[in-house]
Amino acid sequence: MNSTGHFEEDDLVLYAMHLLAEPEASAVARYVAESEEARRQLADVRASLAAYAEATVELQAPPNGSLDRLMGQIAQEQKTIAMPVTVPARTAVRAESRGLPGKVLPWIGWAVAAGMTVAAGKLYQDRATLHRMLTAQTGQVTQLSAGAMAVYHERDTLKTDVAEQAKEFEALRMEATRAKSEMANLRTTAAGQTAKLNEETAKSGEQTEVAANAMRERDVLRGTVAAQADQMARLTTDATKARQVLEALTDRGALRVTLTEPKTSAAPTGRATYVASRGTLVFLASNLAPLKPDKVYQLWIMPADGSNPVPAGTFAPDERGNASVVYGQFPRAVLAKGFAVTIENDGGSQTPTLPIILAG
Amino acid sequence: MAKKSDALGAITASMEPDSSLLAMVQQGHEQAMARLFHRHSKLVYSVALRVLRDPAAAEDVLQEIFMQIWRTPPNFIEARGSLGGWLAVVSRNRSIDLLRKKRPTESVEDVPLASPYDLAKEAEQNLMLERVRILVAELPDEQRKALEMAFFEGLTHSEIAKKTECPLGTVKTRIRSAVQTLGKAFRP
Numbered sequence: 001m002n003s004t005g006h007f008e009e010d011d012l013v014l015y016a017m018h019l020l021a022e023p024e025a026s027a028v029a030r031y032v033a034e035s036e037e038a039r040r041q042l043a044d045v046r047a048s049l050a051a052y053a054e055a056t057v058e059l060q061a062p063p064n065g066s067l068d069r070l071m072g073q074i075a076q077e078q079k080t081i082a083m084p085v086t087v088p089a090r091t092a093v094r095a096e097s098r099g100l101p102g103k104v105l106p107w108i109g110w111a112v113a114a115g116m117t118v119a120a121g122k123l124y125q126d127r128a129t130l131h132r133m134l135t136a137q138t139g140q141v142t143q144l145s146a147g148a149m150a151v152y153h154e155r156d157t158l159k160t161d162v163a164e165q166a167k168e169f170e171a172l173r174m175e176a177t178r179a180k181s182e183m184a185n186l187r188t189t190a191a192g193q194t195a196k197l198n199e200e201t202a203k204s205g206e207q208t209e210v211a212a213n214a215m216r217e218r219d220v221l222r223g224t225v226a227a228q229a230d231q232m233a234r235l236t237t238d239a240t241k242a243r244q245v246l247e248a249l250t251d252r253g254a255l256r257v258t259l260t261e262p263k264t265s266a267a268p269t270g271r272a273t274y275v276a277s278r279g280t281l282v283f284l285a286s287n288l289a290p291l292k293p294d295k296v297y298q299l300w301i302m303p304a305d306g307s308n309p310v311p312a313g314t315f316a317p318d319e320r321g322n323a324s325v326v327y328g329q330f331p332r333a334v335l336a337k338g339f340a341v342t343i344e345n346d347g348g349s350q351t352p353t354l355p356i357i358l359a360g
Numbered sequence: 361m362a363k364k365s366d367a368l369g370a371i372t373a374s375m376e377p378d379s380s381l382l383a384m385v386q387q388g389h390e391q392a393m394a395r396l397f398h399r400h401s402k403l404v405y406s407v408a409l410r411v412l413r414d415p416a417a418a419e420d421v422l423q424e425i426f427m428q429i430w431r432t433p434p435n436f437i438e439a440r441g442s443l444g445g446w447l448a449v450v451s452r453n454r455s456i457d458l459l460r461k462k463r464p465t466e467s468v469e470d471v472p473l474a475s476p477y478d479l480a481k482e483a484e485q486n487l488m489l490e491r492v493r494i495l496v497a498e499l500p501d502e503q504r505k506a507l508e509m510a511f512f513e514g515l516t517h518s519e520i521a522k523k524t525e526c527p528l529g530t531v532k533t534r535i536r537s538a539v540q541t542l543g544k545a546f547r548p
Contacts, residue, residue, distance in 0.1 A: 017511060044546075049452075050449045052492060055490075059402045062422055066401065
């Protein structure tokens with residue numbers, strides 16, 4: 001529809017092709033109903049479209065049996081044709097005779113004969129028509145009978161099918177009942193197994209806790225045993241050293257020498273106890289003069305074979321001038337003829353530095 | 361002799377105008393219906409098949425249209441167009457309704473056509489159809505395509521506009537112009 005309220009031919013063409021949507025389609029339909037010009041235009045459009053369809057479509061024959069199907073359907077929908085009402089000729093004759101008795105009477109016989117002939121012809125036509133209708137209806141009855149037989153047959157077939165389906169349904173119902181029962185049993189079993197599993201899981205948890213505690217205790221004990229083993233080793237070492245010292249001090253064959261400052265009779269003294277076969281050396285000193293922080297006293301073993309003095313350890317006196325050097329097992333088995341003490345730089349020396357502080 | 365009589369009958373039957381056959385159908389003559397079917401079923405079926413692309417559905421349309429003719433034969437006036445063309449339009453419209461799953465919106469009586477030609481004469485009809493074919497071939501591509509999509513595919517102008525990416529007004533004009541051009545086939 002354009003702005004002036006009139007329909008354009010575009011819309012009429014679309015309407016003719018059923019392509020207009022509502023409400024435009026209804027509006028165009030009203031317009032066509034009211035306007036003769038619109039109806040003419042619509043007829044023109046349809047004629048063009050019809051020609052277009054006829055001219056462009058590729059013709060193809062309908063499927064086989066299409067006509068038979070149509071005729072079969074038509075046979076089932078027989079038309080009832082209205083019969084024309086025949087007017088008896090005698091009535092007309094009587095009407096005429098009332099008006100002009102004298103002139104018409106001589107023709108009555110002929111008129112009756114003609115009327116009879118017409119009536120007979122009409123009756124013959126009616127009979128023929130009735131005969132056709134009877135034939136058609138007989139055909140229809142035959143078809144209906146055949147149809148009824150087919151329906152009866154179909155009904156029997158359906159009855160059989162229904163009975164079979166009922167049997168199948170019953171079998172399925174029983175199977176479903178059995179399946180339900182089995183499922184209930186399975187559910188009960190599964191519930192029992194689940195409860196048992198939960199219980200075992202709880203127990204397992206407790207056992208796991210106990211095992212963890214045991215492992216922790218074991219680790220603690222291991223640590224304790226290791227510490228005790230270390231302590232034992234230390235005590236054993238200490239006991240060994242103590243025993244060696246004791247044996248050195250009590251050994252009758254031990255060389256015992258008292259060392260003094262060579263040029264003075266002052267107080268510094270040293271006493272060395274040495275068992276060469278065991279390598280045990282105990283040196284005790286007293287009245288030693290204090291040293292500078294970077295100096296230490298160093299004990300020397302004077303080998304019996306006259307070779308160079310062997311360093312036997314460094315030491316620093318305490319505030320009272322006392323000091324000691326103890327070797328449980330001297331590294332080198334050296335036979336000694338004497339001992340000496342010198343002052344060396346901190347860390348000791350490989351050769352003695354003069355002067356000799358103590359000797360003996 | 362019998363053969364001659366049959367041949368004569370066949371010729372007479374083939375020359376019987378559609379209007380006479382429709383009048384006989386009105387009187388319940390099944391053979392007249394069979395003759396109409398022989399004469400027009402190909403066109404009706406082919407149009408439905410072109411639109412629906414489904415032989416079974418096209419045959420349903422064919423049966424439905426001929427049964428409607430049997431039940432209520434239309435008062436067909438030959439001077440206004442050929443019965444064949446008229447049935448082709450009915451077949452196309454029924455098929456489009458079926459395609460769009462719509463209820464049929466018209467009966468066979470509601471489709472008047474117009475033609476100044478005496479289309480009952482086969483020669484004149486053939487001449488007219490040939491002219492239509494030439495006009496269709498001479499249509500601009502876009503007009504021919506738009507008409508084909510609207511008529512045989514049942515696409516609305518909006519759907520065609522979307523498919524061809526053209527303005528709505530352009531599509532409507534193309535369809536109308538194509539139909540107007542085809543109308544020239546009826547003008548002397």
